[in-house]
Amino acid sequence: MIQKEMKFNVENILTRSPRLDTVIMVEKFIEKNSGKYKKTSLFNALPKKIMWGTFNVILEYLWANNKIALDKEGNVVYIWSPEAAKKFVARRRIRV
Numbered sequence: 001m002i003q004k005e006m007k008f009n010v011e012n013i014l015t016r017s018p019r020l021d022t023v024i025m026v027e028k029f030i031e032k033n034s035g036k037y038k039k040t041s042l043f044n045a046l047p048k049k050i051m052w053g054t055f056n057v058i059l060e061y062l063w064a065n066n067k068i069a070l071d072k073e074g075n076v077v078y079i080w081s082p083e084a085a086k087k088f089v090a091r092r093r094i095r096v
Contacts, residue, residue, distance in 0.1 A: 018054045026050075026058045027078075030068060034078040042076050 029046055037045055043055050050058075059076075062068040067080040 018050070018058050022048070022050055022054065023058050023061065026055070027062060027067065030062070030076055031078040031080075035071060035075045037076060038074050039076060 025048055026046065030042070033042075033045070039059070043052065046055075059068065065080075067078065069077050069079045071077050
């Protein structure tokens with residue numbers, strides 16, 4: 001998987017604060033349809049319509065938290081792994 005840079009229009013962050021249920025809805029939809037849609041077609045396929053600015057803020061959040069990536073064709077892919085996260089949290093910490 002090749003990690004492309006995702007471009008966002010985040011000037012609307014202050015005016016487009018998504019509700020938690022909307023963030024979860026988008027994340028679950030991406031998880032179920034991982035790799036099927038590019039950004040615009042993903043937006044149009046969502047089960048509940050949201051504003052484009054709000055959608056960008058949600059994608060920025062998911063991108064920053066390493067839950068989504070773009071493949072080499074530009075499709076949005078869900079990459080979060082709860083199993084890997086559990087292993088990471090359970091490992092011994094190194095003390096300095």
